[in-house]
């Protein structure tokens with residue numbers, strides 16, 4: 771299974787194996803990784819699964835859809851590499867992906 775590294779805002783790293791087909795958000799929630807709230811359960815309707823995709827992985831994770839872009843406007847501390855982790859679906863090409871969590875999800 772692809773390994774995803776989640777880095778909390780305080781620098782704590784969690785390396786988790788996430789099943790292909792699950793979202794990066796689901797990988798975090800199922801493994802109780804702090805820093806991703808995912809209030810809407812992955813419906814692209816809350817922006818509380820905001821992450822920063824490591825620069826080296828931006829191409830492979832693709833670009834946000836129009837709907838994701840509009841939800842991202844509700845996230846704090848938006849950066850060019852901001853994504854909603856429920857909209858990044860894990861596959862073998864994302865083995866080694868690194869995402870960082872913002873200071874908070876509100």
Ligand code: FES
Pocket residue numbers: 795807808809810811812813814815816817818819841854855856857
């Ligand atoms: Fe709500 Fe991602 S979990 S937008």
